[in-house]
Amino acid sequence: MDWAIECRELTKTFQDYTAVDKVNLQIPQGIVYGLLGPNGAGKTTLIRLLMGIFRPTSGTGAILGRSITDETGAVRQSVGYVADVQDYYPQMTAEELLDFCRGLYPSWDRDKERWLLKQFHVPMGKWIRAFSKGMKTMLALTIALSIRPQVLILDEPTSGLDPVIKRMFWQLVLEETAAEGMTVFLSTHHLRELERFADKVGVLFDGRLLQEQSIEQLKASSRKLQVVFPAGFPEPLRRLPEVLSVEARGRVYTIVVATRWEQVYQQVQAYEPLFVETLDMELEEIFLYWMSKEGYGDAWRHVG
Numbered sequence: 338m339d340w341a342i343e344c345r346e347l348t349k350t351f352q353d354y355t356a357v358d359k360v361n362l363q364i365p366q367g368i369v370y371g372l373l374g375p376n377g378a379g380k381t382t383l384i385r386l387l388m389g390i391f392r393p394t395s396g397t398g399a400i401l402g403r404s405i406t407d408e409t410g411a412v413r414q415s416v417g418y419v420a421d422v423q424d425y426y427p428q429m430t431a432e433e434l435l436d437f438c439r440g441l442y443p444s445w446d447r448d449k450e451r452w453l454l455k456q457f458h459v460p461m462g463k464w465i466r467a468f469s470k471g472m473k474t475m476l477a478l479t480i481a482l483s484i485r486p487q488v489l490i491l492d493e494p495t496s497g498l499d500p501v502i503k504r505m506f507w508q509l510v511l512e513e514t515a516a517e518g519m520t521v522f523l524s525t526h527h528l529r530e531l532e533r534f535a536d537k538v539g540v541l542f543d544g545r546l547l548q549e550q551s552i553e554q555l556k557a558s559s560r561k562l563q564v565v566f567p568a569g570f571p572e573p574l575r576r577l578p579e580v581l582s583v584e585a586r587g588r589v590y591t592i593v594v595a596t597r598w599e600q601v602y603q604q605v606q607a608y609e610p611l612f613v614e615t616l617d618m619e620l621e622e623i624f625l626y627w628m629s630k631e632g633y634g635d636a637w638r639h640v641g
């Protein structure tokens with residue numbers, strides 16, 4: 338079976354700036370994969386490479402076994418795409434745009450289109466330039482799903498959607514994933530959403546894929562340990578590769594462990610602590626710690 342999305346050493350350089358740096362990805366079919374990363378990390382650039390909008394400087398990529406550089410037409414026929422900015426023909430109405438799209442895609446499903454339009458209340462006769470951001474996203478999603486895609490690529494799809502539509506959006510996407518075996522690849526800053534809906538996450542930082550883990554794995558392997566040691570903090574613990582950070586509040590040390598927390602726990606026990614407690618971490622917290630480890634802001638200090 339082909340990977341839904343596969344990249345090997347995929348790289349994009351703008352003049353002397355490398356926005357996507359030797360990214361390797363192998364995403365199986367039928368999962369929801371969330372791409373995280375701070376502003377400017379290269380998420381949109383990676384998505385544009387996959388969609389054949391940008392040409393890679395080096396490396397290769399394929400969607401369902403089709404090359405993103407040599408078979409761009411075939412890729413676009415089978416991939417639903419919702420871009421970060423919907424710059425559709427502003428002088429068209431939704432009706433005119435959909436009419437145009439029906440002719441472009443042989444796999445277009447008219448019943449699905451009608452059903453989606455009804456769900457989203459897309460105003461058919463209105464100029465697209467008069468659409469709100471959320472309306473444009475809904476129209477884009479209608480188009481993306483009406484082609485009955487095997488892979489759906491979404492660039493920050495839910496920013497600008499109200500909570501009701503956001504919930505409807507996810508319900509729809511997850512139903513399609515379950516019923517049609519569709520694969521979803523999305524970039525987002527909404528970590529709570531990913532935590533609920535994604536199977537796997539990848540973290541892009543400075544164009545590089547830093548981390549890749551299933552949500553389940555991530556939650557099972559990361560913990561915060563709150564410890565009181567009989568003497569001061571044992572410095573060797575701070576240097577363990579699993580330890581993301583150590584904070585002190587009085588005699589209580591909080592050790593943030595990104596992976597294999599049990600191993601750190603065992604090492605902590607060796608110092609015969611007076612007290613030790615383990616706390617679960619949310620994806621948002623884990624992400625902020627990862628970023629702080631990379632020297633990106635000190636946002637994690639503000640986590641409540």
Ligand SMILES: Nc1ncnc2c1ncn2[C@@H]1O[C@H](COP(=O)(O)OP(=O)(O)OP(=O)(O)O)[C@@H](O)[C@H]1O
Binds near residue numbers: 354379381
């Ligand atoms: N066409 C371009 N020409 C030059 N530089 C570009 C171009 N497109 C993107 N970049 C640069 O590549 C880097 C990655 O940008 P990109 O839009 O991919 O980030 P992102 O992770 O999607 O960010 P955000 O979360 O803010 O949307 C940025 O430094 C950006 O300025």
